[in-house]
Amino acid sequence: MGNREMEVKRIPYESTWNIRHEVMWPGQVIDYVKLPNDKNGSHFGLFVNDKLVSIVSAFISGEEAQFRKFATVKEEQGKGYGSKLLTYLMKELTTDRIERIWCNARVDKTGFYERFGMKKTDRSFSKGGIDYIIMERIA
Ligand SMILES: CC(C)(COP(=O)(O)OP(=O)(O)OC[C@H]1O[C@@H](n2cnc3c(N)ncnc32)[C@H](O)[C@@H]1OP(=O)(O)O)[C@@H](O)C(=O)NCCC(=O)NCCS
Numbered sequence: 001m002g003n004r005e006m007e008v009k010r011i012p013y014e015s016t017w018n019i020r021h022e023v024m025w026p027g028q029v030i031d032y033v034k035l036p037n038d039k040n041g042s043h044f045g046l047f048v049n050d051k052l053v054s055i056v057s058a059f060i061s062g063e064e065a066q067f068r069k070f071a072t073v074k075e076e077q078g079k080g081y082g083s084k085l086l087t088y089l090m091k092e093l094t095t096d097r098i099e100r101i102w103c104n105a106r107v108d109k110t111g112f113y114e115r116f117g118m119k120k121t122d123r124s125f126s127k128g129g130i131d132y133i134i135m136e137r138i139a
Pocket residue numbers: 023024054069070071072073076077078079080081082083084104105106109111112
């Protein structure tokens with residue numbers, strides 16, 4: 001019990017792999033969640049009492065920023081941690097250089113992202129049995 005100390009900070013890309021794997025793709029081997037350009041990304045983690053509970057990764061290409069692999073460990077979901085982390089990320093990405101923030105959103109998460117100013121585009125696809133819609137926020 002007691003206060004739950006919360007902190008968001010940058011993390012090394014290797015620190016994202018376990019949560020990506022167990023939360024997003026538990027049926028795949030761990031290599032499935034390692035991205036070829038992880039080294040070029042900015043990775044953020046939300047810690048509660050020094051334990052990593054929520055992660056997200058951002059990749060900047062020219063004037064566009066894509067965020068990917070957003071996940072909160074199962075037993076900590078629905079407590080506002082993901083929202084805290086995404087709010088932090090959106091602030092980080094709100095710079096003069098970034099004109100568009102986008103993501104491939106799992107269809108069941110579009111309402112969540114709409115709260116952060118993301119809008120659905122008309123582009124969608126399926127991968128690994130999951131349906132996605134591309135969402136974006138124009139600066
Ligand atoms: C998407 C995900 C990262 C969100 O993380 P989270 O830490 O659960 O996020 P939050 O707790 O901020 O918000 C989750 C829900 O709890 C609600 N919530 C937020 N704060 C809350 C609080 N203090 N108390 C109760 N509920 C709260 C939110 O309104 C949200 O509701 P919704 O599901 O209807 O949108 C998490 O669900 C997850 O890891 N899912 C599996 C992987 C995944 O789908 N990733 C996204 C791919 S696009």
